[in-house]
Amino acid sequence: MWLKDSSIGRKLIMSISGIALILFLLFHGTMNVVAIISPDGYNMICEFLGANWYALVGTIGLAVLVIVHILYAFYLTLLNYRARGFERYAVTKKQAAVEWSSKNMLVLGIIVLLGIGLHLYNFWYKMQWVELRHMMGADVDVSKATDGIGYISELFANPVYSLIYLVWLCALWFHLTHGFWSALHTIGWNNDIWMKRLRVISYILATLIVLMFAAVVIFYYGSSLACGIAA
Amino acid sequence: MEKTINIKVKVWRQAGPKAKGHFETFELNNISTDSSFLEMIDVLNEKLISERREPIAFDHDCREGICGMCSLYINGHPHGPDDEITTCQLHMRKFKDGETITIEPWRSAAFPVIKDLMVDRRAFDKIIQAGGFISVNTGGVPDANAIPIPKKNADLAMDAASCIGCGACVAACKNGSAMLFVSAKVSQLALLPQGQVEAARRAKAMVAKMDELGFGNCTNTGACAAECPKGVKLSNIARLNREYLCAKLKD
Ligand code: HEM
Ligand code: SF4
Ligand code: FES
Numbered sequence: 001m002w003l004k005d006s007s008i009g010r011k012l013i014m015s016i017s018g019i020a021l022i023l024f025l026l027f028h029g030t031m032n033v034v035a036i037i038s039p040d041g042y043n044m045i046c047e048f049l050g051a052n053w054y055a056l057v058g059t060i061g062l063a064v065l066v067i068v069h070i071l072y073a074f075y076l077t078l079l080n081y082r083a084r085g086f087e088r089y090a091v092t093k094k095q096a097a098v099e100w101s102s103k104n105m106l107v108l109g110i111i112v113l114l115g116i117g118l119h120l121y122n123f124w125y126k127m128q129w130v131e132l133r134h135m136m137g138a139d140v141d142v143s144k145a146t147d148g149i150g151y152i153s154e155l156f157a158n159p160v161y162s163l164i165y166l167v168w169l170c171a172l173w174f175h176l177t178h179g180f181w182s183a184l185h186t187i188g189w190n191n192d193i194w195m196k197r198l199r200v201i202s203y204i205l206a207t208l209i210v211l212m213f214a215a216v217v218i219f220y221y222g223s224s225l226a227c228g229i230a231a
Numbered sequence: 232m233e234k235t236i237n238i239k240v241k242v243w244r245q246a247g248p249k250a251k252g253h254f255e256t257f258e259l260n261n262i263s264t265d266s267s268f269l270e271m272i273d274v275l276n277e278k279l280i281s282e283r284r285e286p287i288a289f290d291h292d293c294r295e296g297i298c299g300m301c302s303l304y305i306n307g308h309p310h311g312p313d314d315e316i317t318t319c320q321l322h323m324r325k326f327k328d329g330e331t332i333t334i335e336p337w338r339s340a341a342f343p344v345i346k347d348l349m350v351d352r353r354a355f356d357k358i359i360q361a362g363g364f365i366s367v368n369t370g371g372v373p374d375a376n377a378i379p380i381p382k383k384n385a386d387l388a389m390d391a392a393s394c395i396g397c398g399a400c401v402a403a404c405k406n407g408s409a410m411l412f413v414s415a416k417v418s419q420l421a422l423l424p425q426g427q428v429e430a431a432r433r434a435k436a437m438v439a440k441m442d443e444l445g446f447g448n449c450t451n452t453g454a455c456a457a458e459c460p461k462g463v464k465l466s467n468i469a470r471l472n473r474e475y476l477c478a479k480l481k482d
Contacts, residue, residue: 007408007448008438008475076448083407083447085340090241090254091333093307095403095457102452103405182451185465188473192466 008186010076015186017069018179022205024062029212036219039149046148051131059128070113077106101174102182108175115168122155123148156217157224165217169210176206235261236328240275242287243335245344248351252344256331264324268311269294269301271323272334288347294319296460299395302402303348304335309399309458317397317460337402341409341445352398354444355412359396362436363416365425384422391418393461400455400463406447411455413441414471415463421474431478438475 003009035042049055101108130145144150156162181198184190190198237260245252259278262271269291276286292300301318305311311321326332334348342350394415401409417434420426426433449468456465 002479005442006438006475007410007442007446008472009479010448011450011472012476076450080406080408080447080450083340083445084405085338085342085407087252087338087344089304089307089335089338091307091335093312095308095454097457098452098454102450105450178451185451185469186472188469188476190466190469192464195466 010072011186013068014072014076015183017065017072018183020065021062021069022176022180022183022209024065025209029209032216033212035149035152035216042149043146046127046146050146051128051135055128066116070109073106073109099178101178105175105178108171111168111171112175115165115171118164118168122161123151126151152216153220153224156220159221162217162221166214169214169217173206173210176209177202180205234264234324236264236323236326236330238262238271238326238329239331240271241331241333242348244287244347245336247346248343254333262323264322264326266323267294267319268303268305268321268323269319288345288349290349291319296320297395299397302337302350302352302397302399304337304402306333309337309402310397310460315460315462317395320460337398339398339401339404339407339446341407342398342401350398352396354446355396355398355409357444358409358413358437358440359416361440362429362433363420365420366429378424380423388419388422391415391422391463391467394419394459394463395461397460399458399460401446403454403458404447404449405452405454406450407445408449408455409441409446410449410468410471411459411463411465413437414467417471417474418467421470430474431481434471434474434478438471 180202292298296317400411
């Protein structure tokens with residue numbers, strides 16, 4: 001199968017799964033902004049995207065994408081390590097035109113992955129998972145399963161969690177500044193003129209996505225401080 | 232007046248493909264800054280021969296930047312610290328008095344070391360043999376001007392055709408990928424009507440050969456284009472991806 005056996009095929013898988021994940025992040029980020037504008041509205045979204053069939057299909061689709069992206073990431077990195085050969089250079093110098101993130105995509109990806117793990121435990125495990133178990137007949141308390149705002153304000157009142165989430169978002173930012181243009185380049189959508197434009201667009205897109213998420217963390221950490229002073 | 236410098240050169244020595252290599256350091260005095268980098272190695276080799284020691288093996292041929300044979304990884308850069316020139320066009324004025332210059336061979340699994348600084352780059356020839364040509368039907372020769380080619384495409388094809396097959400792109404790439412070389416060879420033909428007839432077959436065959444020979448997967452870091460002595464651009468890789476994916480989707 002050429003999607004597995006050819007280098008460009010493997011890259012195509014990386015690129016398509018990456019772009020799909022970026023689209024998901026845009027969708028997720030837009031919902032998060034609602035948590036700042038209207039907490040009630042946010043909880044309505046939480047109810048709407050609970051454990052219904054469409055939310056579940058979405059979750060499973062997303063899980064497949066993430067797993068494919070990660071498996072290919074490790075596979076590609078291993079093949080590339082081998083292609084480099086056993087002897088390494090004694091002296092290496094950085095070229096000015098080469099982005100730092102482009103050479104560290106796996107490390108950045110692993111930080112993103114750890115963040116996803118923590119995030120699933122902090123939210124998904126307490127929300128959709130609880131609803132699912134309830135649906136399967138387990139005796140669990142679902143009264144808080146759609147109270148997204150409750151969990152958000154609880155978690156980000158903790159400065160350690162807020163900091164961990166911000167570090168996670170930083171790694172994501174670096175991953176996307178290279179990832180987005182690289183993905184389009186892989187599909188073949190690039191030329192001398194668009195190269196510069198795509199790089200700028202990558203920075204804008206990565207910043208937009210990361211700001212949408214970071215805003216929620218900072219807003220709720222800030223308001224926890226304000227409430228602390230008030231109380 | 233001629234200026235001279237005293238330098239130390241730290242060179243990779245390896246007796247053969249299977250032997251274990253190591254660095255050896257030599258001191259060289261009174262090297263003219265007007266001499267070329269390869270002349271400096273010639274001087275060093277003369278000295279080694281006069282001392283009845285084994286001279287350093289390195290590749291070179293035209294010494295004017297067109298054959299692509301010279302292949303030294305100097306102080307962390309393929310073809311040395313200067314931009315858009317080959318090792319043979321590098322001058323000693325780029326180095327400082329007292330400097331230690333580290334010289335290594337290209338390091339990539341697909342380019343095994345033959346001896347010292349010489350590597351086996353036949354993998355590139357095999358990729359070209361797989362499809363980097365136009366099958367010529369030797370009939371009457373048509374007038375070159377009878378085939379109109381847009382100026383833009385002619386220029387892009389010409390730029391891609393400036394690739395001399397030196398392998399610096401592979402040497403610079405952290406993934407040991409040959410995509411810049413292959414994309415230049417595919418582009419120079421895919422952009423012209425004469426090459427378009429076989430474009431799909433060519434892209435598939437050359438990429439398949441490149442993968443088979445153990446080159447890595449390109450992750451678009453751009454180190455190749457930054458180090459290419461002929462300024463071959465990264466956009467060629469996007470064109471190769473396009474050619475290859477379209478060819479595969481048509482199957
Ligand atoms: C929200 C999560 C993620 C998004 C949106 C994302 C997005 C992307 C995009 C768009 C690319 C560029 C693809 C290309 O160059 O064709 C990419 C590359 C890469 N990603 Fe991710 N990624 C995510 C998570 C991860 C994770 C969890 C890992 C690893 C554990 C990872 C590892 C990599 C690696 C190694 C590459 C470079 C591979 C290459 O360019 O061929 N990513 N990612
Ligand atoms: S693309 Fe540039 S670096 Fe690569 S082989 Fe051709 S001339 Fe050398
Ligand atoms: S010796 Fe021919 S290009 Fe350097």
